[in-house]
Amino acid sequence: MTDMDRFTAWLRREGVSYNRPPATPAEAMWRGVEGRLGAIGTGPEADVGGGVAGDGGPMKEALAYNASPPVPREEMWTRIEAAWTLRRSAVAAVGGAGRTRIRPGWLRRRGAAGWVAALAAAASLVVGIALGRGARPGPPGETPPPSAASASGRSTGPVEVPMTVAGRESEEADNAAGPVRGTGLVGLVTAGDEVETPELLASDPQPEPPSTLHATVAHESEDAPALPPGQGLPGPPPGRALHAGLRLEPEFDHATARHLGQAATLLTAFGTDRRTPASQADLARWARELLVETRMHLGLSSDSGSPVEQTLLEDLELVLIQIAGLGPGAPDFEWELARESIERRGTLVRLRAASAQGET
């Protein structure tokens, strides 16, 4: 391996930090696009393709940002929640054309049976939280915040449950959930309110065996070992235990867990690849597709503030960048570097653990 080869590998790894994009403000931008689209075909701006649209272009609009208006905090938060929910759905929808997407069963079955299951799960969650908190004290630094349920011993008042904004697809859930924050954070939900089942199941501190609801996700990571809490996971720094079995809130929601399961499948395939030109091209293309989704999840994760998810997604991004750059005829050292990167960071093991955790 020459010095230039080493430099190239280093550059691709470290250069990612250059102008690293944040989460896409899709909703905010859409309003601008939509407003200007309204003129297409009906007004003088119809011919936007011929040059700079509008009378000043982005530069003029950028300058307008210098005059700072009052910060519309509430409005922005509403948008963020809405955009977040929408983009979670988009993760499942983007790329659907041309390849089969596996959706969790709970996304497909939203009939009356789903709501019955939701209510049953909500009831079991309340019991589970009470039992779990009473029977399983958390380790130092991992103790979840005290909940109203555990404090009062009753399940009729506000019950603190973990849930993700992303999992809530319906307006009813939005309205019922009250103040809820992102993945890994704790919001307030009144017991008996209609909420999505999977998050509640996923957040149970004593995971049940995978049910048929999760079978479609589980098949992608059947070889994923369910590691015991805090064991066998290389890499994570103190305070970032990946398999925080004693925590109430799930680290990974279904969409993320499914994505991580797909990434684990890719890394497994990469590790056993015979490096034929066709397989090399397939792997690179596959990695590029997953890279796009990983970056979407990364943007969402940076909003949610879950350090475990953020760290794993960042590591995954680096690995995918390496694999995406390996096409047919890629030199041996680049393959070795990618493999070393996966092993050094324990990426595959952590992905499997995370995807398995998301199924529970």
Place this chain on the structure above:
Amino acid sequence: MTESELIQRLKAGDHDVARSLYDMHVDRVFRLCYRFAGEYDLAQDFTQETFVRAFGKIGTFRGESAFGTWVCAIATTVSLNELRRIKRFRSREAPLDDQLRGGSTPRGIEPDLRDDLHRAIEGLPEGYRTVFLLHDLESYTHEEIGHILGIKAGTSKSQLFRARNRLREKLAKHAGEWAS
């Protein structure tokens, strides 16, 4: 509904499907614009401008390349053109506040080295920098870059090679970082 069906409906005047196409590609476009601009507000402006232009001249899209590639080509053109204008404007202004620069703090790299690396990328000639950003940071293939920039794949490769060489020269004092 597939992407090509959405495009056909948009061409036929059904503007309601624009949102679906936007959702499919906005992340990729925003990422690209942000890589070029490094500023949140500008990246938003460039992204909006990109989609307004794309939807406005959807009639000229003949499907010779993927719609995503076509949109990214527009995003690249919009970003580079506007950044040139902004650069001229700001040449009379004070340097950018560092806090305006986006991006999370990366792990595993010394701040001095990171700053030098970012400065070196910033200092690349536009053509080199564009290919470097597209290929090494956003993982576009040379064929895609060729479509986006209207150049041959071989030209993209040679630009990338020169960009890397230039960066290596600029970062020579940190050679121990990648040699180890």
